[in-house]
Amino acid sequence: MSAAELRVRSTAIPGLLLVDVPVHGDNRGWFKENWQRAKAVAAGLPDFGPVQNNISFNGDRGTTRGIHAEPWDKYVSVATGRIFGAWVDLRDGETFGTVVTCEVGPDTAVLVPRGVGNAFQTLEDATAYTYLVTDHWSAEALDEYSFLNLADETVAIDWPVPLERAQLSDKDRKHPRLDAVDPLAPAPVLVVGRTGQLGRALVALLEERGVPHRAVGRDELDLAEPGRWPEPWRTGVGLRRYRAVVNAAAHTAVDEAETPEGRPSAWAANATGVAALAAACAAAGVPLLHVSTDYVFDGALPLGQEYPVDAPVAPLSVYGQSKAAGEAAVRALPRHWVVRTSWVIGSGRNFISTMAGLAARGVDPRVVDDQVGRLTFAEDLAAGVLHLVESAAPYGTYHLTGAGEPLSWAQVARRVFELLGADPDRVHPVSTAEYTGERTGVAPRPRNSVLELAALRATGFEPHDHLELLGTRLHADGAAEALRG
Incomplete structure (x- = not known):
């Protein structure tokens, strides 16, 4: 059903890692170890120390969220359904504006480092998107976020469901274009x-x-x-x-x-x-x-x-x-x-x-x-x-x-x-x-x-x-x- 062993793949964005997750299935359904610290570290993932687990349930295909760069690391996957994931480097440096996209199902996870914009679009109804983060959310943390418009022409993400037909929040529609984004500085x-x-x-x-x-x-x-x-x-x-x-x-x-x-x-x-x-x-x-x-x-x-x-x-x-x-x-x-x-x-x-x-x-x-x-x-x-x-x-x-x-x-x-x-x-x-x-x-x-x-x-x-x-x-x-x- 998936890779026999946990495998980590690098991407064009430094620190953004794609993870092949073993999924074991039978006539009852399937099982996976979504995060197993010892195996993850041995495979090459950083020992990033998550402190909170969040789940976003999305009812309809085409639900689109992002692009948000947050002041912590996160480890994303799906529990049910599939997504089209898109990530844009919004950190200060040579790779600012670099884009990586990937389809993510239960057999894939993604480590998203601090300052990399994260977005996804659901490819199936009833998709449960799950993510571990290295800090607790707070309203004060919003001051350290960076945002990018989903429709930015510079990064030109090819969304499977065109944005005019997708479900977006009003806030996500109003985020700035890349030339107006202040790059996120590294954590001190x-x-x-x-x-x-x-x-x-x-x-x-x-x-x-x-x-x-x-x-x-x-x-x-x-x-x-x-x-x-x-x-x-x-x-x-x-x-x-x-x-x-x-x-x-x-x-x-x-x-x-x-x-x-x-x-x-x-x-x-x-x-x-x-x-x-x-x-x-x-x-x-x-x-x-x-x-x-x-x-x-x-x-x-x-x-x-x-x-x-x-x-x-x-x-x-x-x-x-x-x-x-x-x-x-x-x-x-x-x-x-x-x-x-x-x-x-x-x-x-x-x-x-x-x-x-x-x-x-x-x-x-x-x-x-x-x-x-x-x-x-x-x-x-x-x-x-x-x-x-x-x-x-x-x-x-x-x-x-x-x-x-x-x-x-x-x-x-x-x-x-x-x-x-x-x-x-x-x-x-x-x-x-x-x-x-x-x-x-x-x-x-x-x-x-x-x-x-x-x-x-x-x-x-x-x-x-x-x-x-x-x-x-x-x-x-x-x-x-x-x-x-």
Whole structure:
């Protein structure tokens, strides 16, 4: 009666997917699994998280509805009868105005992404049209709709029943032509932690690429105090219109987290608050990208080996323990990305700027030589994070650091001195024990922080060599010129 297996076919409209649905029939009638998440995802459909199921019953052949572009994804099919479906891309971009048409019966479904105009005309009496959507309808959502006239000459849809003989609503007859339609912008990305190193880099990249977004800081959404969030944030209602939530916020004062005062703060922001954010995203049906750290590992892996994404976590410090707990909370969310990184270098004061300043002032630093990893520049981290979101990469855990040869902190410092024209032998390598000496309250650090990048590369993103970006950063900061001066 239909295809033996679920099969997904692409179309001329990006993201608009036709689905061949197995239908099993006998003398009693037929049965189909209209939406079976595991099979659908395995066949190539996105795990789009529907929250509502609607049915439109149409009494007569020729009933025509649309063309409506809505601010959510929908998965359409028919329970009885047949339709002629028509879809027009009304999103901002190169495919604006592209048309796809297809006859749809019980053995066909269509995934219609946000911003693609959807219309259908019934080919049989008593047709029941059904669709799953990724958000609850509300009157306020109408402000985010886009509409196109069914009779628009530009797209020239060849309706089986001429529109003059079809049944249409007065509203559908009055929708604008294509040249008067405002293209629908992509759903925005929500960045939590706008003032941190990654948050600032993400906002800069989103603005540079013209990606719709909103960025919030602790004044609007403090991870450490979820009980004080506005109700729409706590319940997830305020998140439904977002394409994804990126959590770039964290308590990162590693040594402070070892103190009686800092321990509760670290756990509140890195674990309890993250769990609340994951719950809100689950309620909203919105994917969450959460940034974690190499500190979830104990660093005991022999040097020369890299931590794979599925390595068991074994954090040494309170900071690492709280971040591991946050990861666990995020993994309870079906649609998530956990992105571990290490040795992040952003704008402002950081290890690189500190070493450059010491080189310029003639100070010979003592630098730890038994902790090994790769630098991760915030702009590269931001690019990788945005790539995972925009490419709809498979959900799961990724490692995202700079590429290239792993080095110790002392070797990085020597490279900074060398690039600035200073004598690298001025950097004195010491062990972690020598560096910390008799100080108390110093958090233990992983000795091996080298993270395997294979899963990230499989998505099509190649991080930059961290030493190449080091040279670029020093040149951009003018550190070499300052030293020579």
